[in-house]
Amino acid sequence: MPVSIVKMGKIDVIGLDTVKSDLIAKLMDMGAVQITDQSSKLTDEKWAAVSDKDGDDERATALDAEISRINTAIDALKTYSDYKSPLFITRRAVKKSDFTEVISNRAQIADNINDIMKLNDKLHVLREKINKNNTDLMAITPWEGYDLPLDATGTLHTAIDLGIVPAAADMDGLIRAISEDSECIFTREISRDKDMVYMIVISMKDEREKIMEIMKQRGYTPMPFKGMSGTVADNKQRIAENIESLQKQVMEVQGEIAAKAHMRTDMECLQDQLIMERDSERIRTNLLKTKRTFCLSGWVPEPCSKSVEALLEEKGCYYEYRDPEEGEEVPVLTHNNAFSTPFSAVTDMYSLPDYKGFDPTDIFSIFYAVFFGIMLSDAGYGMVLAIICFVLLKKFDLEGMTYKMIKMFMICGIFTVFWGVMFGGFFGDLIQTWGSTVFNKDITIPAVWFDPMEDPTKLLIFSLLLGVVHLFVGMGINAYMLIKRGHPMDAVCDVFSWYLVIVGAGLWIGGSAISAALVTPGKYLFIAGIAILLLTGGRKKKGIIGKVTGGLSAVYSITGYISDILSYARLLALGLATGVIASVVNLLGSMIGTGIKGAIALILIGIIGHIFSMAINVLGAFVHSSRLQYVEFFGKFYEDGGEPFKPFCKDTKYVRLVNDINK
Structure with a gap:
């Protein structure tokens, strides 16, 4: 097997329940074990008789809900403060001691989050009111030519109805139809647009029901303005004043949220802490348990096996470490040299090699850079590309695929300079x-x-x-x-x-x-x-x-x-x-x-x-x-189809925890 595909070992562990929590925490710190789900073993009667699935799904769900809530609060702070989204979203390095100090104020941070969420909820209520007022304003605007109060429904013997008819309707035919059985009827078109005709109908009360039935058959829809009194002009002025007042309240609430922008970093730390707690709870569901013991199984890269075994021995666990068996789906972890590591992004975008296959990254990386340089073949472009990528690598603490791609383009830029000189191209x-x-x-x-x-x-x-x-x-x-x-x-x-x-x-x-x-x-x-x-x-x-x-x-x-x-x-x-x-x-x-x-x-x-x-x-x-x-x-x-090695680790969103001496 090529050395670039790291050899994996399977480890099976049985330990006392008293060390489980500490062991899981240490394994998360180590980030060297992909803990596999063992629930399939419960289909075996022997396993089902002595063990049960571990973990608390309800707590994991509750943590998920709280994480989502904090994320909403953080988004609110970013939206209403002077926060500027960076070119690259990166995790900031935080000392473990500083992180622990922040989390020690967990209760206070939670109170701050509650305050922000209350303000955010208030914003939603205010915006709903603004939307309702805008809807009301749009509804009454076509009726500006109507002078009677909107709450006027008629007199002792007459009924007043406001409604709309499709603009394509035959208005003359409609009026003739309702006038055939009654001469005591009055209709007036208030306004019209490309879709609707807005009209008033005044009829005798004892004939109203019959007239409305005829009109509805021809597309008429009544528009009662419930809750409104006074003329259209009065209501437009009232609604406009309401909207202005509500918008002022929105600005005030947004200002209150923006004033709490300094709390964002602490909230991000708390969210990452909850993410780690949730992941720890979820990973427990991959374990089996008895009344006093637990059973854990997972994959370990061979270079990490000694440190994992030392941890298990420290916790007094019984374990077996073995090579993969035929038919097992072994996760793939690649390890390339310093030059070719950035080019592993190209392999990852295609598909990881099969565990028993061949990782060609160390070999094709030089070809890739040469091909790129010949295709771009301009020393000026290569210099600009390499310098831009170098600055990005120095300015931003990039990780993962983004880091690989930027560094790969920097290397390709250097090769482009070479081929540009060879071919005489400079811009x-x-x-x-x-x-x-x-x-x-x-x-x-x-x-x-x-x-x-x-x-x-x-x-x-x-x-x-x-x-x-x-x-x-x-x-x-x-x-x-x-x-x-x-x-x-x-x-x-x-x-x-x-x-x-x-x-x-x-x-x-x-x-x-x-x-x-x-x-x-x-x-x-x-x-x-x-x-x-x-x-x-x-x-x-x-x-x-x-x-x-x-x-x-x-x-x-x-x-x-x-x-x-x-x-x-x-x-x-x-x-x-x-x-x-x-x-x-x-x-x-x-x-x-x-x-x-x-x-x-x-x-x-x-x-x-x-x-x-x-x-x-x-x-x-x-x-x-x-x-x-x-x-x-x-x-x-190439034999593709490899599944990536996914170790149980601190998969945080905002912070990257480092030892105190490393920052």
Whole structure:
């Protein structure tokens, strides 16, 4: 197994209930054990007879609710104070002693949270009232032409009804329909919009029910203004005053919340403390218990096994440490060297390797950086990218995937500077353009190797050769895995045969460019490789026909290898694209004029244009470098599907606890 995939051991523990809480706390501090769920054992009658599931689900749920409540309070403080969201959300380092001191004031922090939640609830109530008033205001605005009080329902013998009718309705037909049986009726259109007609209907009380029935059949909907008295104008003024008063109250409450902004860091500490308590309670549900003992099982990385065993012995626990058994789902933890660790982000975005597979991060990282550099291929862009990433790493205490990605881009930026120098690219042809535009002189910085814009064929050949090396490494990993698993013949027939075919074809077709003596050996290597494929491609199939078709199918796979090799032409395509776009930006800047005017134009247009050019070309280099790993390289050997190792640890949200001497 490659050393980059850390060897795992399974540990089974039985201990006294008196040490359980302390042991769980120490294991959380250590962060070295993935505690597995053992509830499936309870399906066995023997286990079910002597043990039960541990943990308190109700307490974990209660802690979850409290965590959510604190989070709401923290969000309120951020919303109504002068808090500015940082570019990167990071956990701040806090000494364990300082954290303990903050948590010792837990009751006071809880009281502060209660105060903020009361104010937040008050805000919700005030906003609901504002919304209701706004709704009322919208409802009465179309009735501004109605002069009677809204609470007027009629006289001794007449009824007044306010309502709406769809704008598409036949109003003349509606009026005729209700006038047929009664001449003592009055209708008036107050206003209309694109959807509705707002109207008043005055009728005799003894005819009202019949008239309303006819109108409802034609889309009429009554609009009683319950709780409102006085005219529309009176109510609009009252509602506007209510809204203004409520908004003032909202501002006051927001100010009260903002005044408590200094409490946010303590509240964040308390939330993280509750997160740890909740996680501890949840992890207990993975344990089994008896009246006086508990049973724990989990995975431990081999480098951590000694410290875990020492802890178990200190607590007087009985334990067994063993290698994984066949069929067990073993979590995957990778450990890469300092250079390649940032590139593990590329592997993680794809899928972790199987525990028995191969982690290629240490190998492909150099290829990734080289490919990225060739695709971006501009020393100016590389310098900017590397400097930006370096500043971000120094300014922010980044962790996890974000840290890996930023550091990976910094490394790729350095490689881009190298290839930019080799190809003579510095913000495109900025040096030459600046010299001719500003100083009217021919200033050039020649490429150390060659200029791809002048000799693209050379870069194409180099790209394809680099691609062949990349593929050969992937094929070599496949051969290594086959030999290790006891299948050396498969390595010879399915891998080394393709080495012969590809090398032979290359020498046969292009060897004359180096020496005519290489052509004939190349032809024989190619023929030998094809012969091996034809004779052994169907070795695992039954019958003559199966073996023949298997051999032909193996030879036909050459089309796939040709496609894979040609995929590396994207190194040329993206490298040229960077140079062309950058040169166009410089050309646009130089068209304004010469001298000082030209210098100003070059600077202004250059800043905007090169930011755009760099952004799209960095994105392209990232995507296509990843694609070459995922499709061409991984496709030759990679076995994915590994589940990440998830140790029981202090998985906090806001703070990162450090020893007092480490901060």
